Amino acid sequence: MSKFIVLIGPPGAGKGTQAKLVSEKLDLPHISSGDIFREYFNNQSELGKIAHRYIERGELVPDEITIAMIRERLSKSDCETGAILDGFPRNPVQADALEQMLLEMDSEVDLVAYIDVPQEELIERLTGRLTCREQGHVFHRKYNPPKVANRCDYDGSELYQRDDDKEETVKRRINVYMQQTMPLIEYYLRKNLLVKVDGMQTIEQVTKTLLEVIGNKR
Ligand code: AMP
Numbered sequence: 754m755s756k757f758i759v760l761i762g763p764p765g766a767g768k769g770t771q772a773k774l775v776s777e778k779l780d781l782p783h784i785s786s787g788d789i790f791r792e793y794f795n796n797q798s799e800l801g802k803i804a805h806r807y808i809e810r811g812e813l814v815p816d817e818i819t820i821a822m823i824r825e826r827l828s829k830s831d832c833e834t835g836a837i838l839d840g841f842p843r844n845p846v847q848a849d850a851l852e853q854m855l856l857e858m859d860s861e862v863d864l865v866a867y868i869d870v871p872q873e874e875l876i877e878r879l880t881g882r883l884t885c886r887e888q889g890h891v892f893h894r895k896y897n898p899p900k901v902a903n904r905c906d907y908d909g910s911e912l913y914q915r916d917d918d919k920e921e922t923v924k925r926r927i928n929v930y931m932q933q934t935m936p937l938i939e940y941y942l943r944k945n946l947l948v949k950v951d952g953m954q955t956i957e958q959v960t961k962t963l964l965e966v967i968g969n970k971r
Contacts, residue, residue, distance in 0.1 A: 755860045756781060756835035758967060759842070759851075761937055762868035764926045765878040766952045767959060769891050771868065772839035774960045779967070782831045786841040788889040789822060790814065809916055811925030813843060813933060820850045827854055835860070844933045845940050864970045865941040866963055870952035872927065879923045883912040897956065 758775070760768045769785060776783035790808060793801030800818065807814045823841050826832070842848040855861050870878070881894040885905035892899045892912060899905060903912045917926065941947040948966045952959060 755833060755858070756967075757838065757855060757860060757862050758835070759838045759862055759865040759941075760868060761842075761865060761934065761941075762952060763870060763872070763875055763930045763934075764923070765875040765882070766868040766870045767956065768839045768868060769889065770897075770956060771959055771963055772837045773890065774956075775963050775967070776837045778960075778964060779837070781834060782829075782836045783839060784823070784826055784832075784836045784841070785839040785889065786819060786823060786843075787839075789826065791889070793822075809922070811917055811922040811929060813929060816844070816846050816850070819843075820847060823847075823851070824854055827858065832858075835863075842937065845936055848937055848940055862941075862944075862946055864948060864967060865937075865946045866966060867938055867941075867947055867949045868952040868959065869949055874953070875927055876920065876923055879918050879926075880920050882914070882918050884915050884918075885912055886910045 756779070758781075760772055762768050769787075772783045772785060787808075790801065790804040794805045795801070800822070804814045804818065813819075819841065827836070838851075842851050851862065878893065878896070881896070883892045883894060883899070883903070885891070885908065887905065887908045887910035890905050890907050892905075899912060904910070905912055916922070938947060950959060950962050950966065954962065
């Protein structure tokens with residue numbers, strides 16, 4: 754039986770950090786739509802350049818492009834056992850597309866964990882965030898500093914501030930989340946798949962809670 758877990762929550766809720774930790778624990782691939790876009794951009798592919806125009810403005814990349822990219826990723830053999838999805842779906846159209854894609858794989862979403870963090874907290878989290886160039890590990894200047902300044906604890910690569918983590922863009926991303934992604938909470942509540950997790954706990958506590966709720970669903 755495959756296991757597909759979706760993490761939703763506002764930008765800065767800790768989805769990326771948690772998805773990495775949970776994917777290691779459960780030995781499932783971590784699929785982050787944002788990481789894939791950034792990888793395409795770093796490789797200077799056409800798709801990466803198009804996506805970048807939206808990302809730098811804090812807007813969503815068009816559904817057509819995003820859905821096709823996730824479809825391709827899910828078709829890889831490592832997803833046969835499932836995946837931890839981080840950043841996709843981000844609106845109901847994408848959620849419908851995901852349901853269809855998984856149906857074609859004879860599978861379905863098992864659980865949607867909504868990592869809840871109050872809006873006031875998000876700006877500080879995002880503007881202080883540092884991201885690793887190689888694999889997208891995330892740190893925070895104040896709340897989760899790396900052991901060695903500007904170096905990733907996991908792979909030693911350089912840490913940088915994402916362009917879209919600058920304050921103006923962060924505000925736009927939060928607005929986009931409120932308008933386009935929040936409806937997913939209702940969407941998945943109706944499907945009886947949503948579990949709310951308190952994102953204000955420590956990183957370790959959030960991981961523990963996530964592993965518990967995922968385990969309970971088995
Ligand atoms: P993230 O790394 O999840 O914060 O995503 C960074 C940016 O990539 C977002 O602000 C969007 O511009 C774009 N992006 C990531 N995932 C999606 C998605 N599912 N749909 C549309 N755009 C996305």
